[in-house]
Amino acid sequence: MSTRPTLPELADRYDLVVIGGGITGAGVLHEAVRAGARALLVEQDDYASGTSSRSSKLVHGGLRYLRSGQWRLTLESVRERGHLLRDAPELVVPLPFLMPLHRGRKPGRWPMRIGLALYDLMAGSRRSRFVAADEVLARAPGVAREALRGGLAFEDASTDDARLVLRLIFDALAQGACALNYVQAQAVAPGRVRMRDRIDGSVREVEAAMVVNATGAWPDATPGAPALRPLRGSHFVFAAQRWPLRRAVSWLHPRDARPLFALPWLGVVVYGTTDLDHAGALDAPRMTPEEAAYLLEGLAWEFPGLGLRAGDAIATYAGVRPVVAHGKASPSAESRESAIWSGPRSVGVTGGKLTTFRVTARQVLREAAKQVPQLAPVEAGPLFATPAPGGGDDRIAGTPFTWDGMRHALRHEQVVHLADLMLRRTRLGLVLERGGADLLPRIGTLCQQELGWDEARWAQEQRDYLDGWQRQHAPVPA
Ligand SMILES: Cc1cc2nc3c(=O)[nH]c(=O)nc-3n(C[C@H](O)[C@H](O)[C@H](O)COP(=O)(O)OP(=O)(O)OC[C@H]3O[C@@H](n4cnc5c(N)ncnc54)[C@H](O)[C@@H]3O)c2cc1C
Incomplete structure (x- = not known):
């Protein structure tokens, strides 16, 4: 129960x-x-x-905050990233990043090198370096070859938010x-x-x-x-087979020079994001067709070799940033x-x-x-008092999740609805086609065993989950 x-x-x-x-x-x-x-x-x-549960999944120093002079935020973030990598290694993992550099395109090599040198200085270790064009092509297949002169490699971290x-x-x-x-x-x-x-x-x-x-x-x-000033940001999720990234990659959108990120995450690739005023309800934000078009334009600019379209995505998600309004014209400012x-x-x-x-x-x-x-808070010590729950070996095919982990969540993690299990206790709803619909018969048996759901409850939970998935997470045509 x-x-x-x-x-x-x-x-x-x-x-x-x-x-x-x-x-x-x-x-x-x-x-x-x-x-x-x-x-x-x-x-x-x-x-x-x-x-x-709707972030870009980065535990990061916010390189872009350096550009806008938010030094304190960057320094705090870099320090916290170090603490979390040390204290929660099962949840916060190093994420090697690449930023391709093309002649005639932003960002220029030297402004970025200076930014990254500052980033390294704040982290207390030298991690960033220039890499040759063939290394960029090997780590990020499909990247634009045009005027590619190499890239900058640096380190950040990612998590399951x-x-x-x-x-x-x-x-x-x-x-x-x-x-x-x-x-x-x-x-x-x-x-x-x-x-x-x-x-x-x-x-x-x-x-x-x-x-x-x-x-x-x-x-x-x-x-x-x-x-x-609620600001919405949306992401696509692509299968790793369609976008075989070996590194996270960051580049600037050709329209407005906003940074874009694509990163390997839980066996898939997450790509985003947008930054727009959000006017709708807060509980079920979703990517709009305009956001899909903006993101695909950015993708085709840096990764023309992939030919990715909206319909190739496994899923999408959108989140709303709780940002304090200071009256800036642009959301990103x-x-x-x-x-x-x-x-x-x-x-x-x-x-x-x-x-x-x-x-x-x-x-x-x-x-x-x-x-x-x-x-009053006590002196900072180790983050967690209890060990992370073990995952077991019976892996759910094509994902890092296990059936044991799912049973553990049902027993001990306050699962009230099927969506809690599919979208947050696990992320199966984001990393599998059609929200993991093919697994639902087996998951239904588990829910009946662990939560005592009868046939009628299970049928209702399935309907609610699949409707919600369709509304919030289905690929959005551009
Ligand atoms: C697109 C996007 C990408 C981002 N990427 C990153 C990133 O890569 N790295 C990073 O560090 N940060 C990132 N962020 C920022 C980060 O995700 C947010 O700042 C953070 O998640 C906000 O957490 P929160 O707890 O304040 O808000 P929420 O997670 O929204 O939690 C607030 C909760 O309050 C509940 N609530 C509201 N009213 C009531 C009530 N009356 N009673 C009970 N409960 C209530 C809501 O249901 C909600 O669950 C990103 C944000 C967005 C939108």
Whole structure:
């Protein structure tokens, strides 16, 4: 049975209630528990179902932030990347990058070399180097040969963003925290939170010495909350057979010189992204045909040899960046720094990056400790208190996931709906054709065994998952 508690099982009072189960909320919960706080997190949908499962998957220093002079963000990110590579090697892995250089095209060799030298300096080790054109062609088959004079090789890191959130939450639970997905919360008065369970409809109010609002791009009504500018970014997912990349590659879009990335990830290639004002609902963003056309134009510019089209993609996904509005004309000119504000017995946080979640969490707790001193973060130590769950050997063909891992998730990771299992506990819905539809009969048997779903429930879950996949993740014609 699922290990998710119900509202009546909650205590009447907590030191800290965190609203929002993305990377920011998960990071705050995790640091609070390390500080010895009695902490509760509630997420209105599934953990990481917001922006935190829809990123570019980079744990990076944000080379492009150097261009816009965001030194502090770059330095923090480079340091955090180093800590995460050390502390979470099963989740955050080194990612060798290439940037092809063509005569007559941007970026020029020297501005990039200087940027990368700074990047290396911040990381404390020399990793970047110039590589010859044949090495670029060998590592990134299909790259434009025209005027190719070589490339710059450097190192970053990548992660499974949703798994990083889940790991933080379940590690916090193992240390005594409490967390519930599918529970929507509203801070109704200083120190009081009302919550509604979206599964059984029950309602409950709890007291909290401190409430942290970590609701990302979702509006926060607490006093002092900054105006947000939700910015959508979309990605394509291609099969590695169609795009045999051996390195992550970055280049500039010919139309607006925005950086594009393609990276090998969980056996597929993720390619993006866009940066556009998002006007629609926040819970189900999707790539538009205009974004598909923009991305394909960028792809054909640097990889004309591949002949990739929208219909060749396995999947797509879109996410909405929680960016604080500073009134810049261009979305990409808006700062990606986090914002923190406070009121009576509440702290709000938004913006920032996946990479810097720990820095943000510690800043939030320092702010909270001004009112509730026992929330002060403890000295940084090893990130996780528990070992990562073992995966088993019975691999699901064509993926890095295993049937044992899936059974573990069903038993221990608060799977409420099939989409939780397919899109976040595993990423099968993104890395397999048609959202992994061919595996559903076997997965249905597992769900029936582990969660006690009957035929009618399974039929409903399948319909909901496949409809949702079609709406949000199916390849979008350009
Ligand atoms: C396209 C794109 C690419 C990106 N790439 C990178 C990258 O490569 N590297 C990087 O470091 N960063 C990247 N980012 C940034 C990063 O993904 C985000 O900054 C981060 O995921 C935001 O996390 P969050 O927890 O603040 O928001 P979210 O993950 O959105 O979490 C907020 C949660 O709050 C919940 N919520 C809202 N209201 C309530 C309520 N009333 N009750 C309960 N729950 C509620 C929502 O359901 C949501 O799950 C990218 C972002 C985008 C969009």
